[in-house]
Amino acid sequence: MPRLNAKQTAAVTLALDEFEATVRAAMRAALLESRQGGGEGGVHDLGEEAIADELAAVNSSLAERHGQELLQAVQARLRLVEGSAGICTECDGAIGYPRLLANPVALRCVSCETRHEHTHAHAAMPRL
Ligand SMILES: [Zn+2]
Numbered sequence: 001m002p003r004l005n006a007k008q009t010a011a012v013t014l015a016l017d018e019f020e021a022t023v024r025a026a027m028r029a030a031l032l033e034s035r036q037g038g039g040e041g042g043v044h045d046l047g048e049e050a051i052a053d054e055l056a057a058v059n060s061s062l063a064e065r066h067g068q069e070l071l072q073a074v075q076a077r078l079r080l081v082e083g084s085a086g087i088c089t090e091c092d093g094a095i096g097y098p099r100l101l102a103n104p105v106a107l108r109c110v111s112c113e114t115r116h117e118h119t120h121a122h123a124a125m126p127r128l
Pocket of ligand 1: 090111
């Protein structure tokens, strides 16, 4: 069975804590950065306004990504509680403990993940 033992579950939980802390730190940094642009002495001319617009767009797509990552972390914790962590969602094989430690929100084993990226990479790209 590809299930994690208690020690592995504890280690993956720690990895998830770290993953979440990293995402939250990045969110805070992005928020602080976006605030520095506003307020008094912020935008002076059209050039700076365009840059401010661009930054706002970057920040909102960043915020979206961070939200996704936090959601993935919550789902990964659920799988740990349910005992389905470490099981590939596509082939029911083992994701692999080292892979989970490196990427605690991984849903698939390496071969399913590779296939998934090949078939979904283009669909996930935003269309302009
Ligand atoms: Zn798989």
